[in-house]
Amino acid sequence: MLPEYVKRIDLPTPYPVGAVSVYYFADADTVIDIGYYQRDSIKLLNDLGIKPEKTRVLATHGHDDHIGIAKQIRFSQLLLSKVDARWLGYSYPGRRIVEKNLLMLGVPNFYMQQLIDMLERIFSHLRLPEYKPVSEGSVFELNGKTLITIGSAGHTPGSISYFLKSEGILFAGDAVLADITSNPGTIFVVSSPLGIYDFNPIKNYLGTLDKIESINPTMIAGSHGRFVRNPKERIRELRSSYIERIDKTYRMLKAGPLSVYEVARKIFSNHKPSDDLLLQLCEAMSYLYYLKNIRLIVQDGLKWCAL
Numbered sequence: 001m002l003p004e005y006v007k008r009i010d011l012p013t014p015y016p017v018g019a020v021s022v023y024y025f026a027d028a029d030t031v032i033d034i035g036y037y038q039r040d041s042i043k044l045l046n047d048l049g050i051k052p053e054k055t056r057v058l059a060t061h062g063h064d065d066h067i068g069i070a071k072q073i074r075f076s077q078l079l080l081s082k083v084d085a086r087w088l089g090y091s092y093p094g095r096r097i098v099e100k101n102l103l104m105l106g107v108p109n110f111y112m113q114q115l116i117d118m119l120e121r122i123f124s125h126l127r128l129p130e131y132k133p134v135s136e137g138s139v140f141e142l143n144g145k146t147l148i149t150i151g152s153a154g155h156t157p158g159s160i161s162y163f164l165k166s167e168g169i170l171f172a173g174d175a176v177l178a179d180i181t182s183n184p185g186t187i188f189v190v191s192s193p194l195g196i197y198d199f200n201p202i203k204n205y206l207g208t209l210d211k212i213e214s215i216n217p218t219m220i221a222g223s224h225g226r227f228v229r230n231p232k233e234r235i236r237e238l239r240s241s242y243i244e245r246i247d248k249t250y251r252m253l254k255a256g257p258l259s260v261y262e263v264a265r266k267i268f269s270n271h272k273p274s275d276d277l278l279l280q281l282c283e284a285m286s287y288l289y290y291l292k293n294i295r296l297i298v299q300d301g302l303k304w305c306a307l
Contacts, residue, residue: 001219001227003167005145008221009048011035013065016276017180017224020065023171024048028142030056032162032171033223034075037068045069052076058140058147060173060223061159062088063186064125071129079134083158087187092123105281106259106302118278134160147171150215154184154205161212168218175208176234178226181241183279185286202242202290209235249287250296250306257303260284 002008005027010019013036022045023032031050034057035041056077059067062084070078092098098119102112136151140162150161152175161172174182185201212220213235220228228234245267252258252266264277264284271280288304291297297306 001229002169002221005143006164006169007048009035009044011041011044012038015065017065019224021221021223023221024050025142025145028056028145029054029076030058030140030142032058033060033066033173034069036065037072042069042073058134058160058162059084059131060152060161060171060175061156063156063174066173066223067129068125071125071127074130078129078131079138080131081135081158081160082133083153084156085128085131085133085158087157088126088128090123090126092120095120104302105285106261107281108261111277115278136160150211152208152212154201154208155182156187157201157204159208163215163217168216170212170215170217170220170231172212172220173223175205175222176212176220176228176231176238177222177224178220178228178234180225181238183283184242185282185289186279187282200290200293201286202246203293206239206242209239245283246287246290249284250291253291253297253304253306257300257305259302260288260304263288263304 005025007024007026009022009024011022013020020033020035022035026049052073052075055075057070057075057079059078059080062080067080095116098116099112102115107115134149136149138149140147146165148163148165150163152159152161152172155174159173159175161170161175163170182205184205213232217231220231222228248267249263252263260281264280267284268280288297292299295307297304
């Protein structure tokens with residue numbers, strides 16, 4: 001499904017989402033994303049002719065499975081949104097503050113150490129490499145092929161997609177995936193403190209879906225899993241899924257006050273609490289913040305209440 005001048009390279013990650021896809025324009029020495037830092041991945045990239053000193057990296061967003069290698073090895077150029085660059089500079093606030101914030105989310109004590117350890121690992125990987133800012137509307141000429149940047153906020157506040165207009169292919173990072181949802185609000189796991197809400201991930205993400213639908217790609221090449229061969233149908237599915245979760249959150253709160261943890265466990269009742277609990281909390285917070293912004297709910301201590 002990809003044109004011959006674009007090579008998809010799947011690199012391993014330590015995360016449950018599995019491998020991350022890097023898209024290599026060999027005749028232009030350009031890659032979209034670069035993958036998680038592992039020696040085997042670096043060797044594979046070198047064997048394919050991807051040499052850091054001559055390769056430009058177009059990052060879809062700042063997560064470690066997308067730019068981790070660029071944090072350890074300097075490439076000829078790394079393009080990254082300023083918005084994502086900002087949170088990559090966060091510092092670990094310390095165990096006492098993290099524990100306090102997790103308690104404010106209603107996290108039970110028996111999950112506390114697991115989450116603190118996970119957040120310490122996340123913060124240990126937060127490092128901003130040298131980069132050049134990229135924003136919506138930027139255009140890249142790749143040996144006669146044109147890539148147009150599309151702002152795709154939601155999964156992170158500065159997520160970017162790249163549209164290969166001549167082929168109708170959108171390289172969407174984690175914005176639209178074939179088999180899993182996008183986890184809007186993942187930036188919350190690294191906010192310091194965790195309760196800082198400086199963007200509205202669900203509102204932004206629904207706007208991103210509208211934007212991607214309007215450019216009418218024929219195929220979406222995401223960062224994990226299969227290509228999306230029916231973009232309009234998949235976008236409708238995702239939009240419906242998130243609107244349903246927003247409605248479900250509001251109905252739950254109409255029945256009685258709940259903490260962030262309780263909302264997360266009700267929304268993700270088919271997942272064990274130990275499975276990606278941080279992501280569950282982040283997504284639950286994004287629904288709560290969306291509803292708070294439209295003044296349907298308020299926060300009262302540890303609990304959130306419907307008006």
